[in-house]
Amino acid sequence: MTETNPRIISRVEMSPADAKWITLKKIKYVDQEGVERLWECAERRTRKSTGVDAVAIFAIIRSKTNAFPPSTVVIEQYRPPIGKVIVELPAGLIDEGESAESTAIRELLEETGYVADKVIEVSPVVVCDPGMTNANMQLVVLNVTLDDQLEFPTPKLEVGEHIITKVIPMSKLKAELEEYARKDFVVDARLSHFASGFALAQELKM
C-alpha cells in the first residue's frame, strides 16, 4: 500500500451538539473568598465508570544477558489536533470494566507488540492539563524481559491505525527526543517531562 503524508483540509468551529467525542462546559464555582466565578473547560464524552480516561505506558525493556542497555519504547503517530506526527508513550483509553493494568498490557501489545511480564507500578490518577480540561490518566510502568538481543515484534494494530515504534536506551531518551524535535516531529509533554526528570537525576548524580 502506498502511504501519503497526512494533511489537514479544514479546521472549523463546531457546537457541542455536533461533537461526538468531546464537549465544552461552563463551570460556575465559588472561590476561596466566597466569590462566584466562571471557568471554561473541555471534557471527553468517553469516560467510563472507572472515572479515568486513559493510561500511558512506560515500558522498561531489559535483556536477561545485558545484551543491550535498559531501554523504552515510544510511538510515532499523526495527531490531527496538532497536524504533525507526535512522539509519545504508548497509551490508550480505558474501556468499561477494564483496569489500568490490563489496559496498559493490552495497549502495549497492540501498539508495540511487546509482551509485559510484570506490572512494576501504577501511578495515582493525574490530570493532563487542569487549567483547560478535566482529562486524567494513570501512568503504568511495565517490565518487558527479552532473552538476549533486542527484538522488534510486530504490533497488533487495528485497521486505520498508523503507529511506528522506536526503542530508545533510557540514558539517551532526552537527547533522542530533542533530535525528534529538530526534525518535523513534536514530542508529547508527559514523555518529555519523564525524560527531563530522568536526565536531571543523571546530571545531578542523585
Added chain:
Amino acid sequence: MTETNPRIISRVEMSPADAKWITLKKIKYVDQEGVERLWECAERRTRKSTGVDAVAIFAIIRSKTNAFPPSTVVIEQYRPPIGKVIVELPAGLIDEGESAESTAIRELLEETGYVADKVIEVSPVVVCDPGMTNANMQLVVLNVTLDDQLEFPTPKLEVGEHIITKVIPMSKLKAELEEYARKDFVVDARLSHFASGFALAQELKM
C-alpha cells in the same frame, strides 16, 4: 480574611459562541491511506503570535553552603475543571511579545517569590494532550541560588490568585507527590512524569 473551600455550583454544556477562553474545532484531514477523516479538538483562544500557549517552570533551588539538598518548588492551586486542588509546577500563559525565558522568570517570581539567577534550559515546544487539544508549552529549567538556609519569599500574587507553594527535595519528589495523592489533592501529569523519570534514574542508578 476568612477563606472557604472552593466548590462547584454547576457544570453545563456551552456553545463556542459563549466561550471566551477555549473553543471546539472539527478537523477534516486526509490520513496515511488517502482517506478523508474527521477529528474533534479543543483549542485555547488565547494563543499569541509566538505560537506557544504556556510555560512550566522547574526551579532547581540550591544552597551555596549545601545547607539543604537540591530542591524544587511546586504550587497548590484550585482548578475548576477538576474541582480539586492540583499540585503542579509553577506555570503561566505567554503574553504577546514575551519569550519563554522571560515568562518563566516572571511567573516563578509571581507565583513563588523566588528569583531565578540563571536559565539552565528551555525545552522544545511540546504538546500537552495531542489526541484531544492543540495545547502546547515549553518547560523552562531555572536555577535559584540561596546563600545558606532555605528561604521562603513572599509570592507576588494578583488579586484573586490563591496559590500555596511547597519546596521539596528532589530526591523525595515522587514520594511527596504520592503522599499528596493519598490526601485530597490531584497531581498534574507533567509534574508526576518528571518525578517518575527522576526516581527511575535513581532506582536504576543510571
